[in-house]
Amino acid sequence: xxxxxxxxxxxxxxxxxxxxxxxxxxxxxxxxxxxxxxxxxxxxxxxxxxxxxxxxxxxxxxxxxxxxxxxxxxxxxxxxxxxxxxxxxxxxxxxxxxxxxxxxxxxxxxx
Amino acid sequence: xxxxxxxxxxxxxxxxxxxxxxxxxxxxxxxxxxxxxxxxxxxxxxxxxxxxxxxxxxxxxxxxxxxxxxxxxxxxxxxxxxxxxxxxxxxxxxxxxxxxxxxxxxxxxxxxxx
Numbered sequence: 001x002x003x004x005x006x007x008x009x010x011x012x013x014x015x016x017x018x019x020x021x022x023x024x025x026x027x028x029x030x031x032x033x034x035x036x037x038x039x040x041x042x043x044x045x046x047x048x049x050x051x052x053x054x055x056x057x058x059x060x061x062x063x064x065x066x067x068x069x070x071x072x073x074x075x076x077x078x079x080x081x082x083x084x085x086x087x088x089x090x091x092x093x094x095x096x097x098x099x100x101x102x103x104x105x106x107x108x109x110x111x
Numbered sequence: 112x113x114x115x116x117x118x119x120x121x122x123x124x125x126x127x128x129x130x131x132x133x134x135x136x137x138x139x140x141x142x143x144x145x146x147x148x149x150x151x152x153x154x155x156x157x158x159x160x161x162x163x164x165x166x167x168x169x170x171x172x173x174x175x176x177x178x179x180x181x182x183x184x185x186x187x188x189x190x191x192x193x194x195x196x197x198x199x200x201x202x203x204x205x206x207x208x209x210x211x212x213x214x215x216x217x218x219x220x221x222x223x224x225x
Binding site for chain 2: 098
């Protein structure tokens with residue numbers, strides 16, 4: 001059974017701080033990695049995707065991938081209260097390469 | 112507006128009812144998906160359609176019956192559901208069913224089975 005593990009949180013950070021969200025995955029053959037943000041009562045929306053080892057930056061968000069350790073993370077700099085949401089890690093897996101999701105980490109940014 | 116629209120947004124049905132969830136994507140994608148999201152559980156992939164052909168059925172009970180008449184529309188027919196089937200049902204689409212293609216979600220249909 002291919003799995004994606006995330007700390008469910010809640011992760012609480014003060015406004016302006018760096019929030020660090022972590023994810024590990026079991027399928028060493030996974031090639032693509034995604035971070036989705038889901039506000040309460042809403043559907044997931046894509047934040048970032050990363051395919052290669054290393055860092056990928058997009059505005060205040062940085063995704064980090066380490067395939068050897070089967071680890072992917074999302075850093076949010078200058079966290080804002082509007083970043084408060086559940087962050088879902090997803091990796092490709094299975095026979096068709098479909099996305100497998102973690103349970104999500106709930107982030108709370110305190111003003 | 113996500114480009115993937117789902118109706119109804121909320122549905123309450125009895126265990127003997129028959130209802131359907133509808134999904135339409137306006138993104139020109141060729142792959143469509145049904146996911147189930149229950150409290151404290153990860154998103155579960157239910158069905159995948161690629162170019163109107165079902166390519167994956169993740170051991171979903173037969174009381175859930177998908178239908179994909181074309182690449183833009185996807186239905187989930189529901190009958191004799193159980194209370195534990197109450198969840199958020201999310202439709203999604205992507206360019207094709209290929210590893211690495213980004214999928215885009217609809218707003219979801221909240222289903223309550225009483």
